[in-house]
Amino acid sequence: MATTSAPTVLISGAGIAGTTLAYWLARHGFRPTVVERAAGLRSSGSPVDVRGPAVPVAERMGVLPGLREAATRVSALSFVDAAGRQVGRVDLGALRRAAGRREVEVTRADLARILHDAGRDTAEYLFGDTVTALRQDPDGVDVDFAHAAPRRFDLVVGADGLHSTTRRLAFGPEAEFVEHLGLYVATLPLGGPAERATEVVLHNAPGRMVSVHPVRGEALAAFVFRHPGVAGPDLRDTGLHRRLLTEAYRGGGWRIPELLDRVRGAEDLWFDAVSRVRIDRWSNGRIGLLGDAASSVSLFGDGSTLAMAGAHTLAEELAAAPGDPVAAFARYRARHRALVDPRQGGVATAAALLVPATRAGIAARNAATRLWPAAAALSWLRATAAGAGRPSAR
Template sequence: MTKPNVLISGASVAGPALAYFLHRGGYDVTVVERAPALRDSGYAVDFRGTALDALDAMGIRDELRDHETRMRGTTIVDETGNEIVQLPAEAFGGELEVPKRDLTRILHRITADDVEYLFDDSITALTEDAAGVTVEFERHAAREFDLVFGADGVHSNVRNLAFGTNDDVLRHLGMSGAGFSTPNYLGLDGRGLLQPGKAAVYLFSTSPADRLTVSLSFATDSPALDRRTRAEQEQALRAAFAGHGWEAPRLLTAMSEADDFYFASSCQVHLDHWHRGRVALLGDAGYCAAPTSGMGTSQALVGAWTLARELSAAGGRHEIAYTAYEQRLRPYVAENQAAGRHAAASFGGEAPPSAP
């Protein structure tokens, strides 16, 4: 009997996790990723609740323990750097916290022998009929798949192609920001420093200890800067932090010198449905809760695990599986998105307390 042939767009967290579970369930899986290689950036990510069960289901929780950041808490400081209060590690981290690069490497390693990865490529068209989905790529020849999954982030290409919509399903939470690393000139060791406000600075060091991870966040009224050039993004950051003291001037200089700079806005994705025909969305592509929720990675893993289990329970009948997947996961997503909105407001964003 021929194995069902599926395509997943996105090789960060949700995509490889779904690839693992689907391969184990008897699917022939291909993952396409726009980046030329496995991404090696991102903050530390944490896991809570059901996400830990998903890690156990993949057999990687103990391995991830070896990469634990072991953060010891965060010190809140004022505009001059004077301490206001110390917060325990639990205030920002989950039950397990690791650098994102370690998670993505492990997920890739446990799937690479069984899953076909197409790096440096992207989907350009999806054409569905009764037999499946014809997928056209930028670089590879067109291929036929039984099912297609979008795990390609908040600005999902699959969502845009399959649903005919993109930015109008985004809900901006009033914050944008940049992340990068620089030498650990402050000598931080397992603790973070946070200067909150409409222009906020968060600094911490985990591994390697000689590097300082920097987050610069500021109030914005749209996610438009996400698509601007790095020079324009840096200009916006300099304007937002103009006149700020403490470490801001030195960090702005380090920003321009960083080779791992990335920029993103705090957005949520709100869709009436996470599937259309043979195409389904998961993780940030379908229901981003925003980084302020602290649940993005957990939500990606739980979404992948839930979707795979529902496909198995439905015997591969995607219409039944997709509906059950949404019904089971929506309460969890709604709770995480509410937490993301409230956290954004507390950090200086403009997010109202309820969903539209």
């Protein structure tokens, strides 16, 4: 390492992956610094699941009780037709008990806040800033920031999401690694409670899905629709996003006309492509990638769970070989790919179930909600419809 004192690590991104990594690196004797473009922890976010390999990580961090306290309390998914009549239903409570699962659903904002609070006293946080340049040599990485003075770190980890600045600076243009999967997703807070306080309500038309999630007292609308890739849609071009949504959902039933009216006047509409990141290597010398920056599986793939599990694994490997980060990054990738690869491979199937392309497909899916075994229903339904999350955009 560049110094004989505790190794310094810059983490770009204060989301799920970045806050978890900062916690565990500090526990292993590193000095983590987290830089986040936003002015503070984000106050909005769709529901996400903490499940499987993330549960023991949360337990060891001591945050599981807080997560359960912040849980959304969703107990069912209801599928409705254009007139609002129920055409399918999944009792999530019964499925959880049948499957013996311990997962918890929380908003992404609550999860990030709880993880940040667990380790905020052992990490430095730089909000309202971002990395602008990275220059590495065999002993460390020199980092330029948009606002802070340049600094040198032993390691840099990009945990800055699907549109990672770290990945662009250290590995190449986004277009080389991000694959559009033929869908777009948008979310919009509705500013009041949902009609059904414990149920997610979903409506499909061919190639389109819209849902209303009760979250925690404030309903959230989510739109997922099939659409060819639009060349370089600007993440800040809300006008373009409104037009795409209006065109895709024009003439729809159920609550779609009302929701489109809200979209037209929305100040906090979030919109992005459903995408998958494929990159052969997750590290370049002393610079590594974590979470969606390395292996996004978009809203269909347990993103928060994988982010927490991957952060814990990366911290373990860096601690096991503090003098050889290249080897540590390689071992982290080998271990974590065993969790990531199956999720990335299942995206097409999940998309077909959540957003069937035909009326026949919708009817078959609705009928299947009454027939699927518990494990299968829980596996895809909770990870997709109830847990659609926001990838980070930097």
